[in-house]
Amino acid sequence: MEVWFTEDQTSNLKISCKVKEVLYHRISDFQKVVVIDTVEFGRMLTLDDVIQTTEKEEFVYHELITHVGLVTHPEPCRVLVIGGGDGGSIREVIKHDKVQEVVHVEIDDKVMEAAKMFLPTLSSGFNSPKVEIRVEDGIKHVKEHKNTYDMIIIDSSDPVGPAKGLFSKEFYQTVFEALKEDGLFVAQTESPFFNQDLIKNVHDSVGNIFPINHLFCGVIPTYPGGYWSFTMGSKIYDPLNVDNKNISELNTRWYSPDIHKAAFILPPFVKNYLK
Amino acid sequence: MEVWFTEDQTSNLKISCKVKEVLYHRISDFQKVVVIDTVEFGRMLTLDDVIQTTEKEEFVYHELITHVGLVTHPEPCRVLVIGGGDGGSIREVIKHDKVQEVVHVEIDDKVMEAAKMFLPTLSSGFNSPKVEIRVEDGIKHVKEHKNTYDMIIIDSSDPVGPAKGLFSKEFYQTVFEALKEDGLFVAQTESPFFNQDLIKNVHDSVGNIFPINHLFCGVIPTYPGGYWSFTMGSKIYDPLNVDNKNISELNTRWYSPDIHKAAFILPPFVKNYLK
Numbered sequence: 009m010e011v012w013f014t015e016d017q018t019s020n021l022k023i024s025c026k027v028k029e030v031l032y033h034r035i036s037d038f039q040k041v042v043v044i045d046t047v048e049f050g051r052m053l054t055l056d057d058v059i060q061t062t063e064k065e066e067f068v069y070h071e072l073i074t075h076v077g078l079v080t081h082p083e084p085c086r087v088l089v090i091g092g093g094d095g096g097s098i099r100e101v102i103k104h105d106k107v108q109e110v111v112h113v114e115i116d117d118k119v120m121e122a123a124k125m126f127l128p129t130l131s132s133g134f135n136s137p138k139v140e141i142r143v144e145d146g147i148k149h150v151k152e153h154k155n156t157y158d159m160i161i162i163d164s165s166d167p168v169g170p171a172k173g174l175f176s177k178e179f180y181q182t183v184f185e186a187l188k189e190d191g192l193f194v195a196q197t198e199s200p201f202f203n204q205d206l207i208k209n210v211h212d213s214v215g216n217i218f219p220i221n222h223l224f225c226g227v228i229p230t231y232p233g234g235y236w237s238f239t240m241g242s243k244i245y246d247p248l249n250v251d252n253k254n255i256s257e258l259n260t261r262w263y264s265p266d267i268h269k270a271a272f273i274l275p276p277f278v279k280n281y282l283k
Numbered sequence: 284m285e286v287w288f289t290e291d292q293t294s295n296l297k298i299s300c301k302v303k304e305v306l307y308h309r310i311s312d313f314q315k316v317v318v319i320d321t322v323e324f325g326r327m328l329t330l331d332d333v334i335q336t337t338e339k340e341e342f343v344y345h346e347l348i349t350h351v352g353l354v355t356h357p358e359p360c361r362v363l364v365i366g367g368g369d370g371g372s373i374r375e376v377i378k379h380d381k382v383q384e385v386v387h388v389e390i391d392d393k394v395m396e397a398a399k400m401f402l403p404t405l406s407s408g409f410n411s412p413k414v415e416i417r418v419e420d421g422i423k424h425v426k427e428h429k430n431t432y433d434m435i436i437i438d439s440s441d442p443v444g445p446a447k448g449l450f451s452k453e454f455y456q457t458v459f460e461a462l463k464e465d466g467l468f469v470a471q472t473e474s475p476f477f478n479q480d481l482i483k484n485v486h487d488s489v490g491n492i493f494p495i496n497h498l499f500c501g502v503i504p505t506y507p508g509g510y511w512s513f514t515m516g517s518k519i520y521d522p523l524n525v526d527n528k529n530i531s532e533l534n535t536r537w538y539s540p541d542i543h544k545a546a547f548i549l550p551p552f553v554k555n556y557l558k
Binding site: 012014018019020021022023024025026046047048064065067068201227228229232233234235260261262263264266267269270273275276277 | 287289293294295296297298299300301321322323339340342343476502503504507508509510535536537538539541542544545548550551552
């Protein structure tokens with residue numbers, strides 16, 4: 009007998025992966041949290057049947073959402089990670105010696121439980137003495153902190169369910185206020201092929217709040233269309249002005265000093281709808 | 284009733300697209316040739332149930348397989364296109380004023396018939412006076428021509444069935460001989476996530492024959508993993524030395540002078556297995 013997991017990527021597009029074993033399956037207060045072992049991608053975390061991350065290719069997403077911003081900020085001492093309960097972003101953030109403290113705010117402790125039990129290569133950073141874990145609402149946390157963080161990473165799921173508020177203009181305003189006077193944030197902002205209205209809305213909202221505002225992209229094979237965007241809003245530091253020579257070796261598989269530059273080079277079809 | 288087309292991208296991974304209508308369905312001497320109208324990607328060409336191209340995102344593939352090489356060669360007068368019976372590559376090649384003659388060698392006339400009937404935005408270049416169409420085996424054509432072409436584009440399907448020989452060392456040697464003394468070729472060379480052995484073999488084969496040998500990449504949403512590679516072998520001209528200022532406006536949606544540079548910037552995980 010073959011077992012397959014199928015995600016409805018859109019109402020007209022599905023991806024299906026052959027499953028070796030279902031490792032974790034819980035209904036949390038927020039969503040269905042599942043870890044399956046797949047033949048093609050290794051272990052895979054899904055939330056409400058949407059693929060979040062897989063062992064085979066998680067490095068692209070986690071390296072882009074962390075290092076591009078951490079390298080742009082010259083002194084990223086205090087970092088907030090919202091979401092990202094699998095731990096992959098935390099693992100990358102603590103590679104930077106300059107990072108002294110990471111506050112990790114995840115609304116759903118079942119995601120972290122699943123990652124600790126079945127995704128050890130992602131959750132390996134949870135025990136770092138630099139990391140403080142708080143199970144709470146990221147929107148509330150950001151609202152209650154002013155002038156606190158050098159960098160905020162918004163490692164959310166899609167803008168439905170618990171993550172919906174993380175794509176609003178009001179939220180980006182509170183992110184601006186939670187950052188120190190030279191702070192910056194990076195958020196995952198969906199597919200340039202399938203979510204053009206959302207990307208344009210985020211781009212305009214962030215552009216109205218932050219002096220520096222850039223979209224950058226990478227390839228996430230298990231996300232719809234494979235091509236994925238991230239948005240950076242920054243008060244002072246421009247990621248395009250980073251001197252490659254100052255980027256230290258981070259032991260990465262997707263990110264590199266050259267990729268740092270290339271990720272911001274957008275094809276005309278994307279540039280055109282950002283105008 | 285819903286109708287879905289499903290491709291087995293690997294034996295452990297499937298993609299499924301909702302179908303509005305089956306427009307063309309023929310068994311040719313070589314393969315099953317089908318055009319369907321999908322909700323997500325518009326009209327789609329499949330060969331033996333493998334997606335070749337779709338109206339929504341064909342521009343990425345066709346712009347990369349043509350313009351990167353055509354811009355690298357200062358005088359690409361005579362161009363050979365092998366495969367690519369949908370016509371998308373031809374359409375892009377004839378955008379270049381310097382191109383005087385395009386020989387299009389496609390082994391399967393049913394693919395061209397399907398494209399002429401149902402993919403008019405791709406096949407629009409077939410009637411250009413610059414284009415000579417020959418229904419024959421590309422491998423044989425290349426073997427029988429010496430010192431003939433400025434550029435050869437190998438727009439093949441996957442290395443199974445009729446396209447298998449287009450990935451062999453012997454074939455690249457005949458490509459070298461069919462090119463003029465300053466010629467270059469570009470070929471599609473599969474997925475950096477799923478076909479690492481093939482890419483490495485092609486890279487080594489081409490590197491043994493051509494003085495200049497580069498891999499470059501782009502995003503093809505309907506191909507496995509979304510991330511896709513192309514290989515350029517060149518006798519004299521290096522694509523990395525192209526001066527952006529000399530690139531004329533080509534009315535493109537993926538390719539641009541900046542993308543020309545960015546496409547060659549490979550992530551560490553790809554660079555590592557090419558070593």
